[in-house]
Amino acid sequence: MSTDGRWEDLLRVLAPQVLATLVHRYARFDVCEDAVQEALADASRQWPVEGVPDNPRAWLVTAASRSLVDAWRSDSARRRREVMVAALDTSAEVSGHDDTLVLLFLCCHPDLTPPSQLALTLRAVGGLTTAEIAAAFLVPETTMAQRISRAKQRIRGARFALPSAQERPERLNVVLHVLYLMFTEGHTASSGPDLGRADLTAEAIRLTRLLHRLLPGECEVAGLLALMLLTDARRAARTDEAGAIVPLAEQRRNRWDATMIAEGVALVERTLGTGPIGPYQLQAAIAAVHDEAATAQETDWPQILALYDVLAQIAPGPVVTLSRAVAVAEVHGPRAGLAVLGTLDGDDRMAHNHRLEAVRAHLLERAGDVIAAGQAYSRAARMTASLPEQRYLTLRAARILNG
Amino acid sequence: MIMMFGGLGAALENRTPDWITGMQEHMMKLDQELRDSGELVASSKLVDPSQAKTVRFQNGAPVPTDGPFAEIKESLAGYWIIDATEERALEVAARVVEYTEFPMEVRQVMHL
Structure with missing residues (x-):
């Protein structure tokens, strides 16, 4: 998935358009898709050597149609004639x-x-x-x-x-x-x-x-795009030089991508209130509050909690409860957050989710209950299927219990 | 195939953060070495055995249950499959055992 060479970007943009053109002509999505893949492969061999053709889209449509014909050559003669006739009709633009x-x-x-x-x-x-x-x-x-x-x-x-x-x-x-x-x-x-x-x-x-x-008028699409931008903006700060996880509160915020944050925030501001509110817009709004804080201490937690309250109303679920518990802890103290977590204990959907234990560990640590915190970090470490998370949680547990 | 056994609890209990960091670095360095040399065919680390489920034949039907909880030390924790001589495989295993002091098993993958 390298992005060097503009011809590759061009290929990726044209791919769905070429496929759609073929499906319009030949109706069979499955075989058309194979044909487009072959055309893309041909292009990635030829274009870097011979240069990008004047009409790259038409080039791809022709190449894919030819590949389709080849694939059907073993098929009945009747079908072959149909395909040949259709392939000549290159004027069809959609x-x-x-x-x-x-x-x-x-x-x-x-x-x-x-x-x-x-x-x-x-x-x-x-x-x-x-x-x-x-x-x-x-x-x-x-x-x-x-x-x-x-x-x-x-x-x-x-x-x-x-x-x-x-x-x-x-x-x-x-x-x-x-x-x-x-x-x-x-x-x-x-x-x-x-x-x-x-x-x-x-x-x-x-x-x-x-x-x-x-x-452009779908608020949740805009919300999802904003959520992605506002989350991905923190990517460089999420791991340290050794590749280990850095939690949000400890991230070096000057490593966040200011351009992405600006775009995400603008999207949120432009979208909220123009249509029905939805979970992606709310999560984007929450991410925006985090991203706009110059330091972790300056985070507007009451605002985040208010947004989680709405989210818990319109899209309730254990994951939302979990995140809301963190906000509750920030606003009303770790014990209040732990009480919210307690409502998830009997929830089968969270029985194998390490995040519940990881958040519990974090709140217990803040409440000063180090032994219980260490044990919760260990439990979380045993439950996760992500190696970096396992490393992070194991180390947290060891620091508390054996550090 | 070079296999490591045991779970996090068994391997890391009472270890200092420095020891754990050192072990993680040691394993990552070795893994990278096997990748760079082109010897590595496949490798996986498995989720802790405490999260395992076992399907047993009980009363005439397969029944899934949580666990194993006992004998976690004998549970597979992860493996490397490398394309190398037995001597080399044993050397790789030795470099892990030297640090962790836990046993590793080396077996040949059968030909088809």
Whole structure:
């Protein structure tokens, strides 16, 4: 997923448009997608050597159509003639923008599992190769190829059109969720040695930016983009030189990306109040309050708590309760925060979540109960599936108990 | 295949922060060395065995239960698969054992 060379960026932008053009002509999403991948591979071999063609999009459409014909050559003669005739019709131009949106909805089809939605979106809309996607998710290429192929099989019969007005809000929620997952997967790798996988994060921001351009009036799309920008702005400060985690309160704020923060804050300000409030807008607003504090001590915690109170009302859930407990502790003291955490103890959804124990450990430490804090850090360390987090939590426990 | 056993509790209890940091650095350095030399084929560290589930055949049907909680010392904690001679594999294992003082097991992966 290297970004050097402008021809690569161009390829990634054109990929969904070319795919949409092909699907309009030949209807078969699964085979068209394979053909576009081949065309992209051809381009990445030829363009750096021969230069970018005058009309790169038409070049890709032609190359993909040719590849499609090759793939169907073994098929019936009747079908071959159909394809040949269709391939000659290169005048058909369609609006790239709406089509990219259709593709995004299709890749985030509710019949697919989230891992499949993610993989397919990265390939068909993001223009990444299977090898690149496999590397991003730390799985073998054959595994990812199979996952993508199955996903395409599953949605073979799906209509290539925007969802109906009734379906749309729910389908858009799925799209936003997939983009959010892509971002968090990159931001905090759920497994593996590197805390952040910047490539997935950058791709999630690129695609959400694209979606925001296509649907500027959707407040939650703007909210999600703002949330990503305001979170990713802290990336450089989230780990130290040795790659270890630095918690928010201890981060060197001059390493935060001021441009991203400014863009995120502007988005939040422009969006809030113009339409229905939603969880992404609220989380973005919370991130903005954090990012606007010059030091951790200057953080406006009452404001953050007020935002969490609203979030807990419109989108209640154990993760929101957990975050709200931190805000409660900052405003009303660690014991008050611990009391809020206590409401999660019987919650099965949190039974295997290390964050509950990590937050409990942090609040116990602040309350001065060091032994219990150390034990909670140890429990959290045993529960996490992230190596950097495990290192951080193990060290915290040892510092308290054996330091 | 070079295998490490035990969980965090068993390996890190009563260790100082300095010892833990040193161990983490030691492991990361060795892992990087195996990557850089091109010997590393695959490697994974597993989540702590206290989080494991076991599926057992009970009363004629497979039943999942939490655990193992006992004998965590014998649970697989992580592994490296390297493309190397046995001598080299034993040397890699020795470099870990030298620091952690916990046993490592070295076995050949079978040919297909």
